[in-house]
Amino acid sequence: MTTTPTGRSRLWLLPTLSGYQRSWIGRDVLAGISAGAVVVPQAMAYATIANLPVQAGLYTCIVPMIVYALLGGSRAMSVSTTSTIATLTATTLVSAGVVSGSDDIPRDLVTLTLLVGAILGVARLLRLGSLVEIINKPTLLGIQVGVGATVALGQLPKLLGVSETTTGSGFIRSFVAVVEAVPQANLATVLLSVGSVATLFIVKRFAPRIPGPLIVVVAGILLSAFAGLPDAGVDRIAPVTQGVPLPALPSFQHILALIPGAFAIAVMAFLETTAVARGIRDAGDRAIDNNQELLADAAANLVGGFFQTLPAAGGFSQSAVNRAAGARSQISGLVTAALALLVGLWLGPVVSLLPQATLASLVFVAVFGLIDVRSLGLLWRISRRDFAVAIVTMTVGLVAGLLQAVVVGVVLTLILLLSALNRPRIRVLSPTEEQLDVTLLAPLYTGSTLGTEQAILQAVDAAPGTHRVTLDCSVLREISVTVIDGLRDLDRELAGRGIALTLTGFAPAVLAVLERTDWFQTLRETGRAA
Structure with missing residues (x-):
């Protein structure tokens, strides 16, 4: 137990249970189920961005969620993986020469997630939590727009019925893949994709409390099982292995090549986690402690890495659902993890019926919101310098790659910071x-x-x-x-x-x-x- 500057004690274990009331348990259970209806299918979809088996995404809903529930300071945070983290994971694995795409999770993913956890752990030991404040919004916006455009374009071949994952290869390679996929488009897949995307957008716009991803996933499974979609050429996802996440040892074959990407992922994971924690914080809740979040993020990745998870971070969409459903503590996160565990234990054969286009639709809609043209326009009106920072970061992400975009974004931020500090006052x-x-x-x-x-x-x-x-x-x-x-x-x-x-x-x-x-x-x- 430590003491905050205000004199109040802060628990390092289960901090969100401080002052917990028994009457909140019902809301926490409901919130955990509601968030699970969003995060479980989304996490499985994000795994496909990196051309990994969907169980890697499923495992990321279990182990990191439990670890964050024990150590994290945000009452409503839902921790698994995000589109940005999944995209950087894909880019890192491709850049390191890791071959994935089989039914097995490559041990290099274990190595990468452990590296991310180790980097965050060192940052926590050095108490570098306050450094997150120097990364400005234009830099993050540029990275997010680059991620959104790259991932959205990379999903189009699957939406057309061509089983090819190109997100980790960059925007230009994804564009070429789309052009090549158009003549090979499968009509049934295109119709399913259009219906799924339209449903997700409509539900998100007019009924945000309804778990649109769950509706689309259930509909896709039913159509695949009873409407003969496979006979019409609609591809299903690879079979989902039933069971719980089991410990695995890392591979050291590509460890040096994975380190640069691990740094980029660690930076973005911490930035996203703290941004979401602050964005969903209610008035009267404890202030978010950056170093506490560093500890929780580091532990979630260190423990999760040994259980074959993707690098983990707080996700805004599922956290927003969690908060809207009335989550009062991380008991809701434990409920979400339990729900994901049930899916892994008993629903593997059912989930295996899911069309690839359905998962691609989930990813496409999730990342489409990252292409925030309105915020870019606002930067243009308020500060041309900030607009330029966002555009430069975005352009580097689209042309050179997302790992390079993170590096350029951080360097630009430091240059602007030093420029401000060096100005005589x-x-x-x-x-x-x-x-x-x-x-x-x-x-x-x-x-x-x-x-x-x-x-x-x-x-x-x-x-x-x-x-x-x-x-x-x-x-x-x-x-x-x-x-x-x-x-x-x-x-x-x-x-x-x-x-x-x-x-x-x-x-x-x-x-x-x-x-x-x-x-x-x-x-x-x-x-x-x-």
Whole structure:
């Protein structure tokens, strides 16, 4: 148990059960079933993005869901996998040369998920949860649009009746595959796809509380079993293995090639989890602790990896359903996991009747919402710079690949952050014709010291006749050798112009460092340091 800044204790195990009331159990059970009706078919569909057996998606609804329920801080979060994570998984496996698509889950998936968990675990040990705040919305929007366009296009061959998965090969390869698939389109598959997609959009638009994915999956199974769809050339998914997720050992054959993708997946998994946790948080709920979410994400992937799951993260659609159904704690997540386990134990032969086009329809509609043209238009109206960041990230994702898009997005974010931090922040007042009072409005660090020095010299140049500059440094709470050198250079530059520099407002900890230098001791002796 730890203590939050407000003084309230925070449980590290089952934190969402703190203050739990017995009357909430009914709502949690209903919410868990409602979320399961969405997340189970969706997760199986997302597994096909990476050309993995659908049971990999099913297992991701069980193990990570249970682990997050034990450690996660969001009451209504539903953790399995997402379209973004599944797409990055596909890209990583393809880039590493991993061959998938058989009825068996490749051991390289175990390796990848464990790597993601290990990276998140190291980030938690270093308490890097606050770093999520530096990834801005335009960067995420660009990545999401790239993912949405790539995955949606990659599903079109299956919607046309051509069994080919190209998502992991990028947007251009997917476009070529669509062109090649059109002449081979199967009419029955196309009709099923159109009906499934239309149903999902209509239910989502006019009856959002109804589990559209469940309706489409049940309809697809019934049509496949009793309407002779296989005889009409409609392909079914690969047979689903009955049973529970069993432990498996990782493969080290492609481990080095998997590491870059694992970093990208870890970044996006944490970003999505924290974004969803905050987005569905109700007023009065405990504040979301980024480091707590890091711990939960890391554990969900480390444990889930050994049970052959996809990398896990919080998903918005199922979490929104969970919250709308009244979830009050992660008991709802345990109910969803139990539902997925029942499907794995007894409904494998039934699920195996599902047409591939039905799963492709689920993926297509789920990722279509990521192509957020409205938000791009809003960025264009508000900030052309942010719009450019989103477009650059999106373009890299479409042309070079989604892993590269994540890297470029993070680099762009860091460049913008450093640009903002390096901008001088000072206030200049002139109480007399011979004196300038300058106040630092932000702490100095290596990147901002020179710019701040130049800004002060420019202010002096703009005030002829100045003989004294008083610099208020009360904003500084720590100081480095580089900053000390910068202040010494400023003193020397001003002295060369016949201007005396006085430094004031230092905190005791800063003074203790400064007094170790001969330069500052000289300032003290001449009365120019207070």
